Amino acid sequence: MSQRQSRRAAWMALLGALFGAAPVWAQTVTTFSVPGAVHTRAFGISPSGAIVGIYVPAGPGFRGFHRGPEGLTMIDYPGALATAPIKVNPRGDVVGWYTNTGVAPLHGFLLRDGEYSTLDVPGATSTQPFGINARGDVVGAYQNADGVFHAFVLRKGVLTSFDAPGANLTQAVDINSNGDIVGVFRDTSNVFHMFVLSNGTFSTVDYPGAASTGAITIGVGINPKGDVVGQYRDALQVVHGFVLDASGYTTVDIAGYPATVLTGINPRGDIVGRARGTDGFDVAFVIHR
Numbered sequence: 001m002s003q004r005q006s007r008r009a010a011w012m013a014l015l016g017a018l019f020g021a022a023p024v025w026a027q028t029v030t031t032f033s034v035p036g037a038v039h040t041r042a043f044g045i046s047p048s049g050a051i052v053g054i055y056v057p058a059g060p061g062f063r064g065f066h067r068g069p070e071g072l073t074m075i076d077y078p079g080a081l082a083t084a085p086i087k088v089n090p091r092g093d094v095v096g097w098y099t100n101t102g103v104a105p106l107h108g109f110l111l112r113d114g115e116y117s118t119l120d121v122p123g124a125t126s127t128q129p130f131g132i133n134a135r136g137d138v139v140g141a142y143q144n145a146d147g148v149f150h151a152f153v154l155r156k157g158v159l160t161s162f163d164a165p166g167a168n169l170t171q172a173v174d175i176n177s178n179g180d181i182v183g184v185f186r187d188t189s190n191v192f193h194m195f196v197l198s199n200g201t202f203s204t205v206d207y208p209g210a211a212s213t214g215a216i217t218i219g220v221g222i223n224p225k226g227d228v229v230g231q232y233r234d235a236l237q238v239v240h241g242f243v244l245d246a247s248g249y250t251t252v253d254i255a256g257y258p259a260t261v262l263t264g265i266n267p268r269g270d271i272v273g274r275a276r277g278t279d280g281f282d283v284a285f286v287i288h289r
Contacts, residue, residue: 011183131174
């Protein structure tokens, strides 16, 4: 297919096998790039398989894309220099953020039925929505004038801010249909950890051995079954993708790429992410269950 064969700086690498034994959810893997893009990064995938993400063109800023049965369409907040769609829910609502300047302030947006609306935390200097579930609940992070990141959840028009216990940075990055939230926080030793917030209870989660080596664990997506995907950095600072489900952790590395990041997972277990090649460019991928 032409999208798979054309990419800037000659990317179209083979997908190959995943690191280690292929888990049962990994049936087929496909990489793709937006034609003419320097980088392509997928962030969210709906139950029907629609994918949203960003691409970096040759010019300034970056743009959003939607990849579905109708093909590839662009997502650009009107008048913005850069637009970053991050997640898409079952009805096709998309959340993300945009900037008019290329730097802060960042503004959140909701794209629903073809109409854009700004979604900002009142009084915040920057707002970044990162996740939306089937009910339309939105999670994300915002900064005040002190530059500290706090997490938020917006449910039925009511906005609630929260921080992980003992954290000096908290970001909520996805929410499933049960209301479970996955995110990342930084502790007082400046080590990053993943958290899951379920029924008001915080659980800190680290890829085995990651925290003890000063490495990081970041959960980026969660589906209704509670399966979590994300990334961790090992003691050698190599970035790997991971899946955390009822069977435990599984490392996911796309063969031929030095770095793999998983960013989204839908109810049936399809996963999206990005892999960085030896040429320094990112290619998006989808793993179909």
